[in-house]
Amino acid sequence: MTATDIYDFEGNIPDMIAVGFTAAQMNVATVNIPPNFDKPRPRSELMFKAGPASSPPSLSIVTGNKRVISAYTGELEIENITAPDANNKSIHAAYRARVRQIMELDSLRSAVNTTNSPYRIEFIAATGSTQTESTGDGYEVSRLTYHVQFSIKVDAFNQLAAAS
């Protein structure tokens, strides 16, 4: 376990959530996926913006009797792009609904809270959505945002201490 494995929230959390999208056979991109001239559509792009530690702070006692802050918050943004859809936006609406289904709390937990993950998703809640009107330019885009509360497992801290 390295510091990157634990503290690169922006890189790690979207990758873990992306597993749920891949399992549903949906195209997904994160910051760790190499750029490509020809990205597939429809597609969801996941961006995680780390926020403050949970308040009041949640502390864990790890190897060496050290105290570490172990619970954080953040905002996940999911940008969805599909083909244009002049007829009531039904194609995009169906795709966006599927994304929301994947982001249901227990589905997400099963994707992220695996044995090997240093994280545990405590809570995730939708905070809003926006849609861009781009039918005339050949695509539709919407953005879904989620408040995420997660914690870092004590085992992960201990593994990091052992490796340091």
Add this chain to the structure above:
Amino acid sequence: MTFSDTLQVEGIRSVENVTWHGFTHLQTGLTVRGELEILPPIDPRLQLGSDTRETAWLHIIRDDYAEFLAEVAQEDRLQQASESSRPTWMIARRDDNPGDPVVKFFLAKLGSADA
């Protein structure tokens, strides 16, 4: 068609075999020929970086393709005839000004992985 329109159409036809492209309308199988006016690509500007699609205006002579013009709809697909590849374009907009003998369609090229 006015005399002015006739002159414009004849001017267009005089260069037709040099600069024009052939297309198949995938919804009906109808074929059309028209001139592609190349435009800058459009990028939806998502946070994870560029995802451009090439765009162009397709100009076709109104009187030559009445059947196609009656059938075509927004978001239909046009497959371009080409010796090296057969790119598919999607019709995103139409400019059908009766004052112009040419009807213009705004095309966005589909990527190889697009649904």
